[in-house]
Amino acid sequence: MGSGTKFRVAICGAGVGGLTTAVALSQYPDIEVEIFESANKLAEIGAGIGLFPRPWEVIKKLHLEEDLLKATETKPTEGPVASFKRNLMTFHRPDFQNALLRRLPPSYRIHCSKRLQSYTQRQGGPISLLFEDGTKASCDILVGADGLKSAVRRSLLSEKAQWAQSENNWSEAADIAALIEPAWSGTNAYRALIPADRLRARDPHHRVFKQPTQYLGKNGYIIAYPIVRGKMINFVAFKSQHDLEKTKFNDPWVGPADSAEFLSLFKNWEPEVQALLDCVQKPLRWAIHTVKPLGSFVSGNVAILGDAAHAMTPHQGSGAGQAIEDAYILSTVLGHPSTTRATIARALSIYDHIRRPFAQKAQERSRLNGQYFTLNCKEINFDRVAEHELLPKLQVLGQVFTKNWEWAWTTSLGGSVQEATRLLESSS
Numbered sequence: 506m507g508s509g510t511k512f513r514v515a516i517c518g519a520g521v522g523g524l525t526t527a528v529a530l531s532q533y534p535d536i537e538v539e540i541f542e543s544a545n546k547l548a549e550i551g552a553g554i555g556l557f558p559r560p561w562e563v564i565k566k567l568h569l570e571e572d573l574l575k576a577t578e579t580k581p582t583e584g585p586v587a588s589f590k591r592n593l594m595t596f597h598r599p600d601f602q603n604a605l606l607r608r609l610p611p612s613y614r615i616h617c618s619k620r621l622q623s624y625t626q627r628q629g630g631p632i633s634l635l636f637e638d639g640t641k642a643s644c645d646i647l648v649g650a651d652g653l654k655s656a657v658r659r660s661l662l663s664e665k666a667q668w669a670q671s672e673n674n675w676s677e678a679a680d681i682a683a684l685i686e687p688a689w690s691g692t693n694a695y696r697a698l699i700p701a702d703r704l705r706a707r708d709p710h711h712r713v714f715k716q717p718t719q720y721l722g723k724n725g726y727i728i729a730y731p732i733v734r735g736k737m738i739n740f741v742a743f744k745s746q747h748d749l750e751k752t753k754f755n756d757p758w759v760g761p762a763d764s765a766e767f768l769s770l771f772k773n774w775e776p777e778v779q780a781l782l783d784c785v786q787k788p789l790r791w792a793i794h795t796v797k798p799l800g801s802f803v804s805g806n807v808a809i810l811g812d813a814a815h816a817m818t819p820h821q822g823s824g825a826g827q828a829i830e831d832a833y834i835l836s837t838v839l840g841h842p843s844t845t846r847a848t849i850a851r852a853l854s855i856y857d858h859i860r861r862p863f864a865q866k867a868q869e870r871s872r873l874n875g876q877y878f879t880l881n882c883k884e885i886n887f888d889r890v891a892e893h894e895l896l897p898k899l900q901v902l903g904q905v906f907t908k909n910w911e912w913a914w915t916t917s918l919g920g921s922v923q924e925a926t927r928l929l930e931s932s933s
């Protein structure tokens with residue numbers, strides 16, 4: 506450990522959340538950072554990702570804006586605009602990941618092929634990390650950014666369940682242990698990238714060349730938008746069985762979709778959709794799983810963030826955005842001059858206090874959007890709708906889901922940063 510180092514942070518997982526945490530921590534030269542990633546190389550999946558203004562504020566604060574703007578045709582809006590279409594910055598995931606990697610200081614080591622199995626922590630002592638290859642490492646703070654199936658979350662909740670058991674709180678221990686496994690949302694996503702030229706040959710004036718577009722239907726919806734400066738169209742189609750929410754999904758969670766089965770799901774949809782479907786090759790099916798609302802994102806000197814803490818449905822395009830917000834608030838509390846080795850747990854509890862309610866609210870709002878987009882809305886009956894009633898009903902639905910979603914483009918992260926700083930500076 507360097508002589509001016511106040512503590513060593515290990516980040517488990519080099520996805521959007523882990524890499525943003527590393528970039529944000531690099532503002533504080535007295536914090537040492539190491540990253541452990543299970544994959545044998547850093548490669549994001551070839552798909553799109555959209556960011557709303559709140560995480561974009563973080564991108565600007567971390568001086569990533571200029572680099573990222575080179576990789577997109579979308580432009581940041583100034584001031585609130587009353588529609589999601591004009592507020593979403595869209596990227597190809599590998600471009601986004603590369604921009605983060607370019608910003609990491611050379612002193613930060615990324616260890617690939619290091620799959621964390623579990624950790625152990627003793628009060629006041631360093632945290633021991635055990636990897637599946639049998640090797641070990643140690644750190645003062647562990648950040649679990651290891652996604653939906655997080656090993657850090659498993660270890661953290663097992664630790665809390667054991668504490669509850671040791672006090673004979675058996676039912677509390679069982680409730681905590683039940684939070685470890687993610688739950689199926691009842692929805693599957695079918696993802697593909699469509700080369701823009703292929704779609705142009707099929708329909709030269711297709712709407713998605715100009716704007717992100719959503720097509721809504723009963724128990725399904727489709728979203729498509731251009732990425733890679735218009736060379737590719739990101740395509741995601743969703744099919745929902747809401748009554749199966751929270752049941753167990755028995756097939757592999759991610760895998761190739763059966764093309765005929767996939768096409769049959771949307772066969773009666775409008776001509777614009779058929780043009781897109783004709784251009785989809787080898788779609789991937791993702792069974793969308795979420796993390797059940799946790800009672801805490803921290804335990805002692807360990808914190809989880811992003812999908813590890815609050816994996817949500819993608820219906821508000823906000824999972825990565827919330828991981829970016831977590832990363833920024835976490836690094837703000839760790840980097841603050843008042844945070845020392847002795848006060849790490851307090852700093853992490855402030856992170857939990859600020860981020861958990863917000864992220865869990867986003868999780869619930871996203872779940873609701875998944876119902877609205879598939880024409881399941883308590884206030885509006887879409888069963889047996891006469892032709893002339895459809896448009897007015899859809900307009901009301903549009904108001905309902907916009908209201909549920911507008912936090913993403915009308916609110917700012919600034920208040921959370923101020924609140925975190927105020928709590929750190931108030932007496933402990």
Ligand SMILES: Cc1cc2nc3c(=O)[nH]c(=O)nc-3n(C[C@H](O)[C@H](O)[C@H](O)COP(=O)(O)OP(=O)(O)OC[C@H]3O[C@@H](n4cnc5c(N)ncnc54)[C@H](O)[C@@H]3O)c2cc1C
Pocket residue numbers: 517518519520521522523541542543544553554555556619620621622650651652653654655656657694696741791793810811812813817819822823824825826827828
């Ligand atoms: C169809 C779909 C569309 C989406 N669209 C959007 C969108 O438009 N906008 C948006 O904001 N979000 C979107 N999301 C959500 C977004 O992709 C996730 O919320 C985001 O990637 C989470 O980032 P993360 O860093 O927390 O986790 P991940 O990106 O999953 O990264 C976790 C990393 O940890 C590594 N890892 C896993 N286990 C271990 C271990 N035991 N040890 C070490 N390393 C480990 C993994 O290899 C991975 O690199 C979408 C999701 C889906 C499914």
